[in-house]
Amino acid sequence: MKKILLPFIALLLFAACDRQPRKTVLQGLVQGSYYAITYFDEQGRNFQKEIDSIFDAVDRSVNLWNDSSVICKVNRNEPVELDSIFLTNFYIAQNASTFSNGYFDPTISPLVAAWGFSNKRGDSITPQLIDSLKSLVDYRRITIEDGKVVKADPNMKLDFNAIAQGYTSDLIATFFHSKGVENFLVDTGGEIIAGGCKPHNQPWIVGVEKPAKEWDASRQVQVRVTLRDKGLVTSGSTRKYVERNGKRYSHCIDPKTGYPVEHNLLSVTVLAETATEADALASICMVMGMEKSLELLKTLDGVEAYYIFVNEENQLETFATEGFKKLIME
Numbered sequence: 001m002k003k004i005l006l007p008f009i010a011l012l013l014f015a016a017c018d019r020q021p022r023k024t025v026l027q028g029l030v031q032g033s034y035y036a037i038t039y040f041d042e043q044g045r046n047f048q049k050e051i052d053s054i055f056d057a058v059d060r061s062v063n064l065w066n067d068s069s070v071i072c073k074v075n076r077n078e079p080v081e082l083d084s085i086f087l088t089n090f091y092i093a094q095n096a097s098t099f100s101n102g103y104f105d106p107t108i109s110p111l112v113a114a115w116g117f118s119n120k121r122g123d124s125i126t127p128q129l130i131d132s133l134k135s136l137v138d139y140r141r142i143t144i145e146d147g148k149v150v151k152a153d154p155n156m157k158l159d160f161n162a163i164a165q166g167y168t169s170d171l172i173a174t175f176f177h178s179k180g181v182e183n184f185l186v187d188t189g190g191e192i193i194a195g196g197c198k199p200h201n202q203p204w205i206v207g208v209e210k211p212a213k214e215w216d217a218s219r220q221v222q223v224r225v226t227l228r229d230k231g232l233v234t235s236g237s238t239r240k241y242v243e244r245n246g247k248r249y250s251h252c253i254d255p256k257t258g259y260p261v262e263h264n265l266l267s268v269t270v271l272a273e274t275a276t277e278a279d280a281l282a283s284i285c286m287v288m289g290m291e292k293s294l295e296l297l298k299t300l301d302g303v304e305a306y307y308i309f310v311n312e313e314n315q316l317e318t319f320a321t322e323g324f325k326k327l328i329m330e
Contacts (some may be wrong), residue, residue, distance in 0.1 A: 033189030105255035109157035166279025231275035235282035236267030
């Protein structure tokens with residue numbers, strides 16, 4: 001069995017489904033998106049302050065929109081002490097890059113900025129620009145030595161956005177376990193981790209969003225799935241995009257070509273042991289496309305996927321792995 005994540009981020013998820021403790025719901029905005037957390041606690045405790053502290057810690061470490069974060073200082077080549085959150089995300093990202101043979105690459109930041117998917121408005125895209133930026137994109141040319149980031153080129157920059165929200169959900173799940181809370185659903189911007197179940201042994205139910213049409217701003221559910229002690233993340237190409245000369249470009253950029261992907265896969269939802277793993281794999285699948293990514297997922301135990309794509313007749317079609325089919329509610 002291959003693993004793309006480090007052992008020390010694995011979560012111990014034990015269900016305690018025969019009790020009926022008090023339900024608490026926490027919601028808000030964070031990391032440029034939303035969060036929605038539901039948990040059942042026999043003591044009826046409110047963990048808003050502690051969870052806010054977790055969000056703040058992640059923000060100070062790996063948020064590219066926070067100019068004073070650790071990752072921003074690393075990208076500007078400023079002296080900075082690397083904290084545990086940065087280090088963990090770095091090693092997870094490197095492992096995901098190696099596992100995917102470069103279809104996932106945390107050094108993709110210069111390309112993301114050039115296309116206009118960061119706090120930069122974007123550049124005038126030319127083949128020459130893409131070729132020059134691709135020279136800065138190679139996870140094998142950036143390492144950590146003696147507690148410092150070492151770059152082969154000082155212009156290289158890191159981007160952990162493809163895993164940071166999943167990692168945040170897992171951090172909150174780990175916090176719940178430390179407090180003896182075993183039944184919860186944590187959703188950070190769509191990156192979900194479920195622990196245990198709801199009262200009366202009822203599973204958590206999560207919707208997989210239907211890809212939006214160009215004129216449709218609503219959010220509709222394609223299918224609903226049951227979830228216990230797993231992470232679930234959807235990556236898609238229809239919500240996040242930029243327009244250039246009247247053409248839409250997906251936010252899913254292929255590190256190998258330097259260009260946004262242009263295949264028939266609209267979204268992929270991945271089920272894995274943790275939200276971090278599901279987050280990384282969903283991004284990898286969207287870049288690789290359906291055929292290649294399915295072959296890759298076959299090498300992993302405990303990972304399932306649900307694909308939404310456009311077929312040759314330009315009609316919406318879906319495909320679910322056998323394990324995922326068992327989760328879909330009729």
